[in-house]
Amino acid sequence: MNKLNFLSLDKNNLYAYLYSGISLFSLSILIVFLNSFFSLDLTSFLPGTISYFLPLIIGFIGLHLIRIEYSGLKFLDIINKNINTNKFNALLSLLIIFVVIKSLPPLLSWFIIDANFTGDSKDACSGSGACWAYIKTWFNRIMYGMYPNSEQWRINLSFISLAFLGGVGFFATEKFKKYLTLYYVIIYPIIAFLFIFFFISGGPIFFDFSYGIIAAVISIIVGFFIPSKFKMYYFLIIPITIYILLKYVFFYEVLIELGKIQAFEWVETGAWGGLSLTFIVSFFCLIFCFPVGLFLSLGRRSDLPIIKYISIGFIEFWRGVPLITVLFMSSVMFPMFLPEDMFIDKLVRVIIAISLFEAAYVAEVIRGGLQALPRGQYDAAKSLGMGYWKMHIFVILPQALKLVIPGIANTFLALVKDTPLIFVVGLLEIVGMLNLAKTNPEWLGFAMEGYVFASIVFFIICYAMSKYSYNLEQKYKTER
Amino acid sequence: MNFKKILPQLLTLVVVILVFGFFSYNAQVNMENRGITFGYGFLSQESSFDVQFSLIEYDGSHSYFRAYLVGLLNTILVSVTGIVFATIIGVVVGIARLSNNYLIERTAAIYVEFFRNIPLLLQIFFWYFAALRALPLPEKAEPMFGVFFLTIKGFFIPAFIWNNLDIFIYSVIAAIIAIFFVRSYAKKKQENQGTQTPVLLISIGLLIILPLLSFLLGGVDASIEIPVIEQLSKTSFTYKGGLKLPPELISLALALSLYTATFIAECVRAGVQGVSKGQKEAAASIGLTPNQILKLVVMPQALRIIIPPTTNQYLNLTKNSSLAAAIAYPDLVLVFAGTALMQTGRAIEIVSITMLTYLTLSITISIFMNWYNKKIAIKEK
Numbered sequence: 098m099n100k101l102n103f104l105s106l107d108k109n110n111l112y113a114y115l116y117s118g119i120s121l122f123s124l125s126i127l128i129v130f131l132n133s134f135f136s137l138d139l140t141s142f143l144p145g146t147i148s149y150f151l152p153l154i155i156g157f158i159g160l161h162l163i164r165i166e167y168s169g170l171k172f173l174d175i176i177n178k179n180i181n182t183n184k185f186n187a188l189l190s191l192l193i194i195f196v197v198i199k200s201l202p203p204l205l206s207w208f209i210i211d212a213n214f215t216g217d218s219k220d221a222c223s224g225s226g227a228c229w230a231y232i233k234t235w236f237n238r239i240m241y242g243m244y245p246n247s248e249q250w251r252i253n254l255s256f257i258s259l260a261f262l263g264g265v266g267f268f269a270t271e272k273f274k275k276y277l278t279l280y281y282v283i284i285y286p287i288i289a290f291l292f293i294f295f296f297i298s299g300g301p302i303f304f305d306f307s308y309g310i311i312a313a314v315i316s317i318i319v320g321f322f323i324p325s326k327f328k329m330y331y332f333l334i335i336p337i338t339i340y341i342l343l344k345y346v347f348f349y350e351v352l353i354e355l356g357k358i359q360a361f362e363w364v365e366t367g368a369w370g371g372l373s374l375t376f377i378v379s380f381f382c383l384i385f386c387f388p389v390g391l392f393l394s395l396g397r398r399s400d401l402p403i404i405k406y407i408s409i410g411f412i413e414f415w416r417g418v419p420l421i422t423v424l425f426m427s428s429v430m431f432p433m434f435l436p437e438d439m440f441i442d443k444l445v446r447v448i449i450a451i452s453l454f455e456a457a458y459v460a461e462v463i464r465g466g467l468q469a470l471p472r473g474q475y476d477a478a479k480s481l482g483m484g485y486w487k488m489h490i491f492v493i494l495p496q497a498l499k500l501v502i503p504g505i506a507n508t509f510l511a512l513v514k515d516t517p518l519i520f521v522v523g524l525l526e527i528v529g530m531l532n533l534a535k536t537n538p539e540w541l542g543f544a545m546e547g548y549v550f551a552s553i554v555f556f557i558i559c560y561a562m563s564k565y566s567y568n569l570e571q572k573y574k575t576e577r
Numbered sequence: 578m579n580f581k582k583i584l585p586q587l588l589t590l591v592v593v594i595l596v597f598g599f600f601s602y603n604a605q606v607n608m609e610n611r612g613i614t615f616g617y618g619f620l621s622q623e624s625s626f627d628v629q630f631s632l633i634e635y636d637g638s639h640s641y642f643r644a645y646l647v648g649l650l651n652t653i654l655v656s657v658t659g660i661v662f663a664t665i666i667g668v669v670v671g672i673a674r675l676s677n678n679y680l681i682e683r684t685a686a687i688y689v690e691f692f693r694n695i696p697l698l699l700q701i702f703f704w705y706f707a708a709l710r711a712l713p714l715p716e717k718a719e720p721m722f723g724v725f726f727l728t729i730k731g732f733f734i735p736a737f738i739w740n741n742l743d744i745f746i747y748s749v750i751a752a753i754i755a756i757f758f759v760r761s762y763a764k765k766k767q768e769n770q771g772t773q774t775p776v777l778l779i780s781i782g783l784l785i786i787l788p789l790l791s792f793l794l795g796g797v798d799a800s801i802e803i804p805v806i807e808q809l810s811k812t813s814f815t816y817k818g819g820l821k822l823p824p825e826l827i828s829l830a831l832a833l834s835l836y837t838a839t840f841i842a843e844c845v846r847a848g849v850q851g852v853s854k855g856q857k858e859a860a861a862s863i864g865l866t867p868n869q870i871l872k873l874v875v876m877p878q879a880l881r882i883i884i885p886p887t888t889n890q891y892l893n894l895t896k897n898s899s900l901a902a903a904i905a906y907p908d909l910v911l912v913f914a915g916t917a918l919m920q921t922g923r924a925i926e927i928v929s930i931t932m933l934t935y936l937t938l939s940i941t942i943s944i945f946m947n948w949y950n951k952k953i954a955i956k957e958k
Contacts, residue, residue, distance in 0.1 A: 179679035186678045193680045403586040407593060417936040419896035422928065425914050430924045433607050434600040514696040520903070528699050535706065545707040552695045552703070559694035 111165070115173070118162030125156030126194065133199045153191055160187040219540055231543040232550050235534045239527055239550075242370015248362060251299075252373050255292040262288060286384045293377060297369070299361035312339035366444040367523070372554065375526040378448060379513045385452035386512070387505075390459025395489065397460065398467055408460075415457035420515055423450050428522040447519050455512045462504035466497035499573045506566030510559055527551050604925060611922075617930075619921050620645070626916050628907045630823050641917055648912035649934060655829050655908065656895040656938075662834035663894060664887075667841025674846045685842070693839035698900055700836055704828035705904045715806060715814040724803050726816055732827055733804040736820040740798035748791035755787070756780045825906035829898070837894045841887055848883035849875065880953055888946035892939050899935070909934060 129152050131137040140148040160181050163173060180190035211226030214233070222228035232239070241249050262285060266277050287310075294300040316336040323331045369377070396408030415423070427450040428443070435441065470493060478488040498505075517528040525533060531547035534540060608615060620642040627637050631647040632654060673685035692700070710729065713719070718728040726733040739745065756779075763774035791797045804819030852875050860874040901908035902915060914931045918924060 179677075182677060186676075186681070190678060190680045193684055401582060401586045404589050407589060414936070417939040418932045419899040419910075419935055421899045421902060421910055422914065422932050422935065425910070426928050426932070429918065430928045433604050433924055436603050437607065437610070510694075514694075517696050517698040518900070520698075528696065528702065532702065532706075544702075544710065548699060548703040548707050551699055555696055555699065556691065556694045560690065563694070 114162045114165070115170075118159045121155050121159030121162065123159075125152040125159060125191070126198070128152045128155075129195050129198050133202050152195065153188075156191045157184075157188060160191065222543075227546050227549070228543050229546065231534075231540055231546050235530075235540070235547075238371060238534060239530050240371045241373055242525055242530055243368040244364060244370070244373075245362075245368070248364060251296045251361065255296045256373070256376070259289055259292060289380065289384075293381075296361065297364070297377075298366065299363040308340055308343045312336050312343060315339055366442055369444070370525040371530050372527045374519075374524065375513075375516050378444075378451065378516045378519060378526065381448045382451045382455060382512055382516075383509055385448070386455040386459055386508075389452060389456035391463060391494075393456060393460035394463035394467060397464055412457045412460050415454050416461070420451070420454055420518055421521055423454050424518060424521040426450070443522055443524065447522055447524060451512065451515065451519075455508060455515075458508045458511070459505060462501050462508055463497065465504060466499075466501035467493065469500055470497055502566060502570045502573065506563065506569075509566075510562055513559060513562070514555070527554065608925075613923065615925065617926055619923060619926070624917065624920070626920065628912055629905075630826065630907055641921070644917055645909070645913050645930070648907060648909035651906070651912070652895075652898055652901070652908040652910075652938075655826060655833070655901065655906070656898045658826075658830045659833035659837065659894050659898065660891050662830065663837040663841055663890070666834060666838035667887075667890075668845055670838060670842035671845025671849070674842060675849055689839045689842055692835055697832060697836045697897055698903060700832040701829060701900055701904055704831050705824065709824045709828050715816060726804055728816075729824070730815060730821075731824050732822040733816040734820050734822065735801050735803045736818070737799045738802050741796050744795040745788060745791050745797045748787045748795065748797075749784075752783045752787040755783050759783070823906070825901070825904050828904065829901050829906050833894055833897060837890050837897075840890045840893075844883050844886040844890065845879075847886075848879040848881075851882040852878045877953065881950075884946065884950050884953070888943060888950075891946070892942055895938055895942065896935060 128139050131139060138148075140151045142148075143151060161184070164177055164181050164183075164187070165173070166177070181187050207226045209226075211224045212229055213222045213224055213226065214229050215221065216230040217234050219228075219231075221230050237246065237249070241252060244252065266281065269277055313336055316332070316339055319335070320328065320331060393408050393412055396404045397412060399405050399408075424447065427446045431441075431446060474492060474496065475488065478492040483492070516526055519526060520529040520532070528551055531551055535544045535547055621640050623637070624639060624641045624644045625637045626644070628635055628644065628647050630651065632650045633643075633647060635643055635647045670685045670688060673681050674689070676682050676685075712727060712729045715726070715728045715730055718726045720726055724735045759774075759779050760776055763776045767773055792799075802818045804816035804821075806814055807817040808814055856874055856878065857870055860870045865873065898908060899910045902911040905911060909931060914927055918927045921927070
């Protein structure tokens with residue numbers, strides 16, 4: 098009986114087992130490697146099925162022989178601990194190794210070896226690999242959509258300057274750090290909006306929005322001199338009044354004339370597209386959905402019944418419907434709700450729709466953070482005589498938001514991944530643009546290259562975002 | 578009741594009413610100008626458009642309501658398929674991520690990171706326009722196991738032809754109800770007398786025997802129909818007989834399940850990791866076997882953590898199935914909010930019905946999952 102037990106370990110011939118095991122394991126990998134990279138079939142002398150499974154069998158026996166607990170060899174212990182704990186694991190590990198070795202050559206040849214990188218027509222792509230010349234030829238369209246070629250520097254300039262302005266936070270000294278939140282929450286979005294509006298769109302210098310900015314600036318300046326008792330009512334009434342006065346009474350005629358002056362050539366939003374549109378839509382939706390979601394979550398937890406139930410209804414409505422129907426609504430149903438002479442641009446409608454949609458999700462995430470805070474925090478803030486807003490701004494929200502960084506990051510990621518849906522209303526960002534390029538009669542049959550390219554782009558964006566959010570989470574982690 | 582509490586509420590209410598009033602006033606004016614009257618009467622009119630794939634009998638002579646049903650059933654079909662496959666893949670990958678085998682853990686992690694960071698729409702396009710277009714034409718397709726044909730025109734599989742199908746379905750339902758009673762009886766018995774009943778064995782037996790009886794006594798009869806190739810014209814071939822799964826359905830179900838599975842995998846991983854080590858050690862120390870530990874100690878606690886986020890993923894999948902419109906799978910959005918809307922021009926009615934339908938679907942799933950969640954929650958005494 099003892100003689101039959103030759104596969105199990107024996108103390109006396111430990112090294113015999115080790116050497117035979119390692120050589121069998123290497124042999125199995127070598128067979129698969131040669132087979133897949135050089136199409137050499139070492140096992141062809143065996144009948145079909147056995148020849149096919151031979152590497153697996155050899156490798157399995159090899160791994161079985163070297164499965165020794167605490168052999169004293171560091172390398173062997175690492176292998177045993179990680180891929181060779183029991184028979185089932187050994188089999189799975191072998192399968193994974195073989196699949197990787199088998200699938201590498203076709204992938205490599207498709208991506209690089211047999212691929213075409215040069216040329217500007219379909220004829221250049223004669224190889225069996227990918228046709229990267231297709232991406233190269235369409236690169237401009239994939240990045241900028243139908244935006245006129247001669248004006249594309251406007252997009253580049255805006256994005257570069259916005260990236261620099263966004264990076265200010267990294268260089269701020271201790272002295273300016275406390276103003277950063279104000280900068281990022283209020284000033285930076287306004288700058289971004291102005292860039293997009295004047296530069297990329299080429300909008301008129303004086304436009305409807307400027308009344309609003311003037312009204313806001315005047316009322317904030319005056320607001321400093323108002324006693325705090327009336328501040329709330331002041332800010333509820335005065336800005337709107339100033340806005341209406343400015344628009345319809347004081348400067349009506351003058352500003353209409355001024356509104357016709359443009360610095361740059363007007364490019365309608367229908368012509369925007371490609372990756373730059375993905376960035377624009379995601380950026381503005383990110384900015385708008387956060388405050389709306391914040392207020393909704395506060396509203397849902399408020400003890401004023403009307404506000405509470407309106408918030409609940411709003412959140413549950415948006416969370417219950419798919420984004421695609423929301424976009425349908427914004428394109429076919431929403432114009433019915435507006436006066437006939439009133440027209441809202443397609444892009445603006447889309448941004449509002451996506452922002453409201455994502456705001457509902459952000460609201461639920463923030464509510465989770467608010468609920469996780471112990472009651473003592475509220476009571477302590479109240480006992481110091483803080484009012485509702487003071488309590489939330491200085492005590493509750495800083496803690497709650499810190500808790501929900503991963504959730505908010507997930508929502509933002511979902512938002513970025515949802516932007517391709519705007520094809521429903523006819524706006525073509527990167528995926529839509531690739532779909533269009535694919536149907537071009539001169540470039541038929543390159544769908545795969547396009548989608549692989551877009552997948553890589555989105556993967557890089559989303560993966561970077563998720564890693565950044567993870568870092569942020571670690572940075573603001575506090576012991577509770 | 579003080580002034581400071583009433584004022585904000587009043588203001589909000591006024592704003593909401595003003596906005597709604599503004600919208601509905603404009604809608605009224607616009608509809609008057611276009612000569613449309615608001616109403617749902619159009620649902621019974623003849624639809625006069627065709628749908629490529631439907632589970633119930635439908636052609637152009639049926640009503641718009643029937644078209645709505647066709648779309649709804651197609652949506653439900655793809656959602657249920659997606660949920661089933663996403664759950665299977667998700668659980669397997671989630672457990673694989675907890676494996677102590679480095680290679681398996683890494684493979685699962687790469688799968689999760691890759692598939693969840695790519696937009697779902699892109700994945701649907703990839704499967705539909707790139708991957709499934711590489712399949713062979715019907716006349717060149719190699720049969721799998723002799724009866725399955727995977728072609729560019731769809732997946733052709735053998736179909737059952739039933740006699741008295743309803744009796745068979747009743748027998749399955751009866752078996753499920755019987756299993757339910759057996760389970761509750763066994764539980765009561767164990768609580769009262771401490772003896773165990775082999776519930777699993779009885780359940781499987783019931784599930785086999787009752788439908789078998791329906792074959793022997795109820796006159797149920799099933800035969801298998803295998804798809805056969807048929808020439809339509811000189812160059813065009815297709816398969817007759819059997820069941821055809823259109824490529825739209827396959828690519829949509831594939832993309833939905835692969836995408837959602839990554840999220841479910843993360844939920845499963847978080848759930849199993851959330852059960853503290855002490856629980857397992859305590860269970861082992863009172864002599865439970867590894868299987869019993871998993872079934873009686875780890876799973877009940879892990880499920881409590883897993884179920885709420887997984888419900889959310891099911892809801893997301895159902896809502897994401899509306900992306901079908903992008904590849905022309907005739908789901909609710911494409912059939913009803915697309916074609917029917919174009920034909921009737923009744924934007925408000927149709928979009929509102931569509932949204933209400935999705936709301937109802939979402940709320941149904943979440944009510945069901947809440948019920949289940951409550952059932953398995955810790956019962957404190």
